[in-house]
Amino acid sequence: MSPATRATARATARASSTTLVTGPVRSGKSRHAEQLLAHEPAVTYLATGRRADLADAEWTRRVEGHRVRRPMSWTTVETSDVVGVIRSAQGPVLVDCLGTWITALVDESGWDDLDAAAELVGRQRQALVETLCATRVPVVVVTNEVGWSLVATTASGRFFHDELGRLNAAVAAAAARVHLVVVGRVLDLSDAAVVPEALPPAVPDA
Secondary structure, eight states, X not given: OOHHHHHHHHHSOOEEEEEEEEOSTTSSHHHHHHHXXXXXXXXXXXXXXXXXXXXXXXXXXXXXXXXXXXXXXXXXXXXXXXXXXXXXXXXXEEEEOHHHHHHXXXXXXXXXXXXXXXXXXXXXXXXXXHHXXXXXXXXXXXXXXXXXXXXXXXXXXXXXXXXXXXXXXXXXXXXXXXXXXXXXXXXXXXXXXXXXXXXXXXXXXX
């Protein structure tokens, strides 16, 4: 987590209405996130990934699979303006997901200058944390845990892993509830011990 993001999380009220749902691919995290808001009659479903593409049948099936699960009363918004949608929301919001959001942001700025992309993602990260802490509507945020395997072999892959890890940590630090979904099982990490930002100072020998 960057110093700016840590300062934001400390200086702003906790995001009491935010739940972060994280986990690996195909773990059931999106279904769990949808179930958390299943009792709500009107939800803004914020889809950050690219739209269905006839040239990519597998991706189209994924998008359609998510769509048919959602209640007809929910409103789907396809955009990378996550902060703007949450700020203007009058009711519950489900964001799915932070990984595709980072990809969309960098797609817009370009993958050829990762330093500039990191600055953009950092600004958006800080804005998201501030927005989550300010909103009073329920927000469920879905994200991915991508750093459990080998280190990526490309610069862009390592950039994505690092930036998503920082974003996940920043949102988790602010969120009131954090759920980890693994192999279809939900672990509530909301009250789990938090890794300190720095080691405690060494105690000199007597």
